[in-house]
């Protein structure tokens with residue numbers, strides 16, 4: 001009787017595609033590593049602290065990885081994988097190439113964790129812990145993170161190209177995109193506040209300075225003094241790899257980003273549009289510009305929701321964040337034989 005019941009349960013599971021896909025979704029928990037790697041969170045924080053001393057921008061660069069990882073088939077460390085002969089990496093996707101950075105900080109964290117508790121902590125969880133620490137180390141809020149994610153077996157450059165938004169995006173496009181992940185307008189505006197830290201390239205704003213929407217003119221939603229500043233940072237035909245801070249206090253996590261947007265001093269089009277092109281996002285930008293606590297609270301909520309995204313696919317704990325474990329075994333066999 002019992003085996004039969006199990007079989008029918010199994011069949012009914014198979015019939016529910018949604019259940020099937022969630023078979024591999026992991027239940028995330030606070031303190032997931034408290035028995036298996038009790039020092040995990042303090043190790044991550046210490047490496048992040050050292051990275052920040054070496055290069056203040058690096059913590060922002062690491063924090064950006066959470067967005068680019070979680071939006072592409074869930075938070076599964078896929079963004080960290082190097083290209084192989086048979087797999088294109090997400091690192092070379094449109095939004096990432098010549099732009100995503102500080103992968104070596106993740107490597108350093110992984111090495112420290114492998115020394116302390118080998119094979120236990122996933123690269124996907126490292127991104128989540130490190131992003132949280134990036135914000136706290138920059139003067140922003142601190143929150144507890146749920147852990148227990150697994151790393152993907154592969155990356156998907158095509159999915160990254162399809163999903164990740166362009167800096168040209170307007171508020172409507174961003175609202176639509178975020179809603180696909182069940183992220184609300186409040187989540188969108190609060191999470192965009194991550195641009196309170198870090199830098200962007202001239203490449204990302206050239207169109208806005210000289211040819212907004214093919215008009216041959218700059219974006220009108222720019223304070224004129226600020227535009228002059230950007231024009232000299234990013235002259236027409238100049239080096240598109242030059243970078244500038246995305247708000248006026250780019251190593252401090254605060255609500256200055258929103259104050260700047262209200263004054264038409266947003267760096268990216270995708271930033272300024274939140275104030276200039278949509279009533280609902282504008283209301284939130286105004287609120288966060290005068291109420292830093294409300295921003296911090298909404299930001300935490302958004303980061304946790306984004307961190308909960310999972311693909312439901314089978315995963316593993318990678319030994320090296322850049323390569324799937326079986327790929328390493330293949331490489332090893334090729335070397336040995």
Ligand code: HEM
Nearest residue numbers: 060061064067099165166167191194198199200201204270
């Ligand atoms: C709302 C849609 C978003 C768009 C269109 C967008 C776009 C961009 C662009 C174009 C850059 C600069 C890239 C370059 O020029 O090299 C950037 C940087 C950055 N983004 Fe976003 N982003 C968005 C949302 C987010 C979210 C949700 C987060 C994190 C939670 C995030 C975190 C960052 C950080 C920290 C940087 C600076 C990185 C560094 O200094 O290396 N962004 N983003």
Ligand SMILES: *[C@@H]1O[C@H](CO)[C@@H](O)[C@H](O)[C@H]1NC(C)=O
Nearest residue numbers: 097098099238239240241242
């Ligand atoms: C920007 O830097 C990348 C390497 O990081 C290089 O391949 C590219 O050619 C540079 N682009 C420009 C316009 O200088």
Ligand SMILES: *[C@@H]1O[C@H](CO)[C@@H](O)[C@H](O)[C@H]1NC(C)=O
Nearest residue numbers: 168169170171172173277278
């Ligand atoms: C936003 O961009 C989309 C795609 O380019 C465009 O169709 C739409 O008209 C824009 N919306 C607004 C309000 O500018």
Ligand SMILES: *[C@@H]1O[C@H](CO)[C@@H](O)[C@H](O)[C@H]1NC(C)=O
Nearest residue numbers: 179180181182183308309310
């Ligand atoms: C969004 O929510 C709906 C309804 O709860 C759910 O079916 C769907 O899987 C969610 N989508 C994502 C990407 O989490």
Ligand SMILES: *[C@@H]1O[C@H](CO)[C@@H](O)[C@H](O)[C@H]1NC(C)=O
Nearest residue numbers: 210211212213214215216217
């Ligand atoms: C501006 O963009 C439009 C449309 O993309 C293009 O046709 C035009 O040549 C551009 N103008 C300049 C000055 O680059």
